[in-house]
């Protein structure tokens with residue numbers, strides 16, 4: 183195997199697959215300083231026309247590993263989706279919430295090949311991330327709960343064995359890792375194939391995707407950046423997918439919208455979509471993530487976004503375990519946390535496909551009548567237009583302490599509004615919290631002493647401490663305390679955190695709230711250490727005390 187890449191000193195985390203999930207995870211781990219070996223079978227990143235939209239959660243993940251600016255350069259920010267009924271008239275406009283709660287726009291068209299190249303470039307920032315393209319996983323053996331042995335083969339046919347404490351299979355829908363672990367996919371594949379066409383120099387300038395729910399031929403148009411435009415057409419039962427590789431048949435489908443030359447046809451392929459979930463996502467030190475763990479039809483635009491969620495959930499856990507700060511139980515929280523959300527997202531994607539992309543004219547007529555009537559009700563209107571049907575994650579089990587919170591913040595992502603700092607600057611909350619754990623003291627009285635962080639597990643978690651002032655108050659820092667003070671700017675923190683006044687939120691590096699704690703942290707240290715599987719270290723030997731007789735170690 184050629185070793186043009188940096189050699190790794192420590193046993194690396196092995197990531198199989200250099201698609202969006204694998205490279206996002208490698209970027210997150212690289213950012214955290216963890217040695218990684220990433221193996222990708224192909225010689226370069228993929229050129230297939232697949233995902234066309236990021237959500238706010240993905241952008242927040244890129245923000246946490248220094249890729250935010252690069253990601254924003256690829257997207258059309260903050261678009262929506264218009265659904266058109268069977269008669270071609272607008273049925274509903276999903277525009278997203280006016281104030282996106284996570285600090286990023288909710289729907290953002292992009293081109294997956296460009297995005298993959300950006301992630302690949304992001305990995306070059308880290309000397310401790312060895313990225314091997316043209317390198318295929320051909321063997322995997324789980325030796326025990328903490329060790330797996332992988333066999334990699336490079337383009338010259340050279341073999342290399344790597345022993346790893348953590349292996350993550352991000353190797354897509356046909357995952358070899360999954361196959362080696364004898365894990366089945368459960369679910370179904372959808373019947374009709376879809377033709378997916380990416381075009382250039384397109385005149386569509388709408389800042390929304392168009393889902394045409396025409397039962398005679400459902401189709402989707404997604405205008406992208408710089409004249410790019412995605413078209414997706416449901417093929418009919420009497421149409422042969424093979425006929426749609428020729429420019430002539432593609433031109434026929436595109437004819438109502440544009441003419442096309444071979445140079446303007448960026449990519450084109452026929453897909454059959456799947457709604458599948460792996461029956462297990464972990465076996466000892468090996469985990470599945472992204473399409474290897476779950477596959478869904480694209481109608482909710484969530485397949486790639488779900489893989490990025492997996493990466494965000496796994497990265498900090500792998501980092502703590504790799505550094506010896508947490509035991510392997512922490513990794514076991516990955517599947518219980520992520521699976522329910524992935525299942526709900528697969529179910530939504532199937533529902534949207536079945537209902538909005540139906541080929542039954544009668545069903546489509548009834549659907550349109552019900553949707554139009556329902557939209558007169560304010561609650562339904564908000565539900566549809568703000569996209570509230572998208573499942574939100576709420577971890578009830580895993581690396582969280584749900585019993586510490588009656589109001590439902592634990593296990594949910596913390597919002598990311600702008601906050602006011604003592605120097606008058608406004609910053610986004612995540613940028614103040616930093617990339618590790620944080621403790622948010624909610625409206626603690628100004629006379630409160632600094633939080634005591636000397637007992638296990640706090641020195642290991644090393645949280646940043648942020649005092650959050652609710653109401654219209656000016657923040658003042660007390661440098662001696664090492665704590666930062668921020669104030670709510672637009673009332674959103676007061677609204678969300680009001681019930682938690684006088685308490686402390688423990689926020690994980692992935693910005694999910696792990697626990698609501700009392701100001702006296704001593705009473706809950708064991709529970710926090712247990713939930714996060716933080717390893718207790720034997721206390722360091724006391725430094726010698728200098729006495730008149732000389733040093734003593736008493």
Ligand SMILES: Cc1cc2nc3c(=O)[nH]c(=O)nc-3n(C[C@H](O)[C@H](O)[C@H](O)COP(=O)(O)OP(=O)(O)OC[C@H]3O[C@@H](n4cnc5c(N)ncnc54)[C@H](O)[C@@H]3O)c2cc1C
Nearest residue numbers: 199201202203223232233234319354472473483485486487
């Ligand atoms: C038409 C279409 C539209 C879509 N639209 C959206 C959308 O708008 N939004 C969205 O979120 N998602 C969308 N998706 C889904 C999205 O594209 C996928 O969910 C995403 O690409 C999955 O990423 P991944 O990294 O998990 O897997 P993949 O992208 O499949 O990457 C897996 C990688 O593993 C490599 N690999 C496989 N086996 C091995 C091996 N043995 N050794 C080494 N490497 C290996 C492969 O070469 C590949 O590069 C869409 C999909 C399609 C088809």
